[in-house]
Amino acid sequence: MSIEDSEGPAPPSTNIAETIFRDLRGLILRGELTSGERLPGERELAAKYGTNRNTLREAVRKLEQQRLVTVRHGQGVTVTDFRKTGTVELLPPFLESSPDFAEVAHIIEDMLPARLQVIEFATRRAIRRADKTDIERLTDITELLITAFQRGDPALIGRGFQRWLDALIDAAHSVAIRWVANPYLEAYRHLIDRFPTLWVLEPTFPKHLEDLLEAFANNDEERAIEVTRQYYELVDGKLMQALASAVSQAGKEKSVDEPPASSKRLSVTREG
Amino acid sequence: MSIEDSEGPAPPSTNIAETIFRDLRGLILRGELTSGERLPGERELAAKYGTNRNTLREAVRKLEQQRLVTVRHGQGVTVTDFRKTGTVELLPPFLESSPDFAEVAHIIEDMLPARLQVIEFATRRAIRRADKTDIERLTDITELLITAFQRGDPALIGRGFQRWLDALIDAAHSVAIRWVANPYLEAYRHLIDRFPTLWVLEPTFPKHLEDLLEAFANNDEERAIEVTRQYYELVDGKLMQALASAVSQAGKEKSVDEPPASSKRLSVTREG
DNA sequence: GTTGACAACTGGTTGAACCAATATTAAATT
DNA sequence: AATTTAATATTGGTTCAACCAGTTGTCAAC
Numbered sequence: 001m002s003i004e005d006s007e008g009p010a011p012p013s014t015n016i017a018e019t020i021f022r023d024l025r026g027l028i029l030r031g032e033l034t035s036g037e038r039l040p041g042e043r044e045l046a047a048k049y050g051t052n053r054n055t056l057r058e059a060v061r062k063l064e065q066q067r068l069v070t071v072r073h074g075q076g077v078t079v080t081d082f083r084k085t086g087t088v089e090l091l092p093p094f095l096e097s098s099p100d101f102a103e104v105a106h107i108i109e110d111m112l113p114a115r116l117q118v119i120e121f122a123t124r125r126a127i128r129r130a131d132k133t134d135i136e137r138l139t140d141i142t143e144l145l146i147t148a149f150q151r152g153d154p155a156l157i158g159r160g161f162q163r164w165l166d167a168l169i170d171a172a173h174s175v176a177i178r179w180v181a182n183p184y185l186e187a188y189r190h191l192i193d194r195f196p197t198l199w200v201l202e203p204t205f206p207k208h209l210e211d212l213l214e215a216f217a218n219n220d221e222e223r224a225i226e227v228t229r230q231y232y233e234l235v236d237g238k239l240m241q242a243l244a245s246a247v248s249q250a251g252k253e254k255s256v257d258e259p260p261a262s263s264k265r266l267s268v269t270r271e272g
Numbered sequence: 273m274s275i276e277d278s279e280g281p282a283p284p285s286t287n288i289a290e291t292i293f294r295d296l297r298g299l300i301l302r303g304e305l306t307s308g309e310r311l312p313g314e315r316e317l318a319a320k321y322g323t324n325r326n327t328l329r330e331a332v333r334k335l336e337q338q339r340l341v342t343v344r345h346g347q348g349v350t351v352t353d354f355r356k357t358g359t360v361e362l363l364p365p366f367l368e369s370s371p372d373f374a375e376v377a378h379i380i381e382d383m384l385p386a387r388l389q390v391i392e393f394a395t396r397r398a399i400r401r402a403d404k405t406d407i408e409r410l411t412d413i414t415e416l417l418i419t420a421f422q423r424g425d426p427a428l429i430g431r432g433f434q435r436w437l438d439a440l441i442d443a444a445h446s447v448a449i450r451w452v453a454n455p456y457l458e459a460y461r462h463l464i465d466r467f468p469t470l471w472v473l474e475p476t477f478p479k480h481l482e483d484l485l486e487a488f489a490n491n492d493e494e495r496a497i498e499v500t501r502q503y504y505e506l507v508d509g510k511l512m513q514a515l516a517s518a519v520s521q522a523g524k525e526k527s528v529d530e531p532p533a534s535s536k537r538l539s540v541t542r543e544g
Numbered sequence: 545g546t547t548g549a550c551a552a553c554t555g556g557t558t559g560a561a562c563c564a565a566t567a568t569t570a571a572a573t574t
Numbered sequence: 575a576a577t578t579t580a581a582t583a584t585t586g587g588t589t590c591a592a593c594c595a596g597t598t599g600t601c602a603a604c
Contacts, residue, residue, distance in 0.1 A: 054326055057330075058330075058333060061333060061334070062333075086454065087359075090451060103447070106446075106447070107451075109448075110397070110449055114390070114448065117389045117390075118386070121389065174382045175355045175382070176383040177382055177386070178355065178358070179363070180359075180360060182359050
């Protein structure tokens with residue numbers, strides 16, 4: 001097993017409905033369509049996107065399922081307040097879409113401790129429930145990660161670390177933990193695809209992994225938590241510092257060219 | 273504001289696509305369609321459900337979006353391993369569908385501490401960030417809840433408690449926490465609709481709420497966490513006991529009439 | 545002013561035809 | 575006989591046009 005052989009970022013998905021879905025989602029997340037606003041009728045929207053009603057409907061259904069809009073027979077489609085109704089799954093597209101970097105930073109800041117709690121919880125269960133196969137898998141990935149770390153390829157480490165987390169969660173042998181963790185893992189997956197340089201790599205990374213493996217070997221739950229918390233608080237702290245400085249930097253540029261994002265416009269017409 | 277005026281359980285949704293979606297989802301969650309299996313083609317399935325391809329496709333899309341199936345152009349639709357790819361949103365339909373009560377109990381057991389962590393996290397932030405309006409709202413709901421508690425209507429308390437949690441999360445003033453908490457809140461909403469009697473009500477419930485409000489008034493984060501943890505560990509403990517006894521009871525009945533859930537069957541034909 | 549039929553929206557459903565990706569089969573080639 | 579290649583069947587993807595079904599607003603009748 002090599003660390004390199006994971007599929008890269010998903011293909012750009014030549015899907016028409018998916019494309020329209022992403023476009024509309026972007027409009028909503030960017031604030032160009034605000035909560036309570038009504039979308040044009042399906043017939044009109046289909047015409048604007050140069051497609052037919054069925055395909056257009058497929059896109060709207062996706063919006064509906066992610067709670068970005070509400071569809072009511074006879075009444076049309078209205079935009080939802082996604083800040084209130086969304087889930088962690090919205091994080092990646094929101095990070096890509098939102099023009100308000102300060103808000104993005106805030107959300108990440110609050111998300112990091114939540115993620116840490118999930119990891120801690122998974123670690124506890126994994127320490128208790130991991131079998132020989134799980135530990136072997138974690139050991140293998142750890143070795144690969146350390147090798148990759150010495151070579152110094154952040155993107156490679158990112159993918160490898162994904163696998164490590166995946167193995168950790170498998171080791172917890174808990175459907176519940178898997179379901180709780182999945183949205184975080186997916187968000188992480190998108191994030192390292194888009195901003196591979198943003199993720200902090202500490203010199204203590206290999207040691208952290210080794211300490212953790214040792215805790216597994218000794219069935220030492222508290223030690224594992226201690227090591228985990230230590231490392232993540234370090235890394236997350238640095239990440240938050242980076243975010244803060246990026247925010248203040250963005251703040252300077254902001255006054256220059258930011259259009260006031262007038263809410264009424266629906267610039268979805270295909271440029272012919 | 274009255275505690276009663278929330279909309280009851282959602283209307284049975286006369287939607288054809290939604291109905292088919294739920295039926296197929298049930299087959300998957302019940303294990304009658306297992307991971308890796310292929311669904312019949314869209315044309316065939318549409319015929320079986322007595323509908324047309326477009327409507328049928330809508331149902332399949334919903335399955336796809338919830339990661340219950342994978343759709344590939346030219347290859348058909350295959351069932352996914354939802355235990356691996358699912359999220360917390362699957363909890364309510366899984367609880368309703370799964371014939372394996374022991375597994376359900378396991379999942380709930382692991383989900384409860386995760387939920388507690390989310391509540392604790394939200395509480396910490398709420399203590400720090402709640403403004404006057406938030407506290408007033410929490411106070412109002414607390415009063416209503418205590419009144420309802422004295423009257424002794426579990427369903428009513430369930431709905432009121434939903435509101436209480438909602439207010440708590442609003443008070444945290446964090447989009448991230450809202451997004452993390454939403455799947456739990458929704459699961460909770462479904463659960464008290466279906467099993468209103470299962471939820472444990474402790475005599476200490478009113479005191480717990482009052483203590484919490486006091487912690488809010490004093491900005492005492494640690495006290496709030498202490499109170500919260502105390503109450504939930506009590507309640508969750510009792511719930512887990514109830515689950516355990518229900519499991520052993522179900523275990524006795526199990527050997528009698530359980531069909532081995534042969535995986536090949538797709539009993540989706542409309543009985544004419 | 546109130547009521548009630550009607551018209552004009554809206555999304556929901558239908559069926560048939562065709563396009564595009566894949567899998568299978570049969571034929572041609574080696 | 576094994577391999578390659580071409581034809582074909584099967585799958586999902588897209589399009590079209592019509593109609594059904596809830597909702598809202600209008601306007602005439604009362």
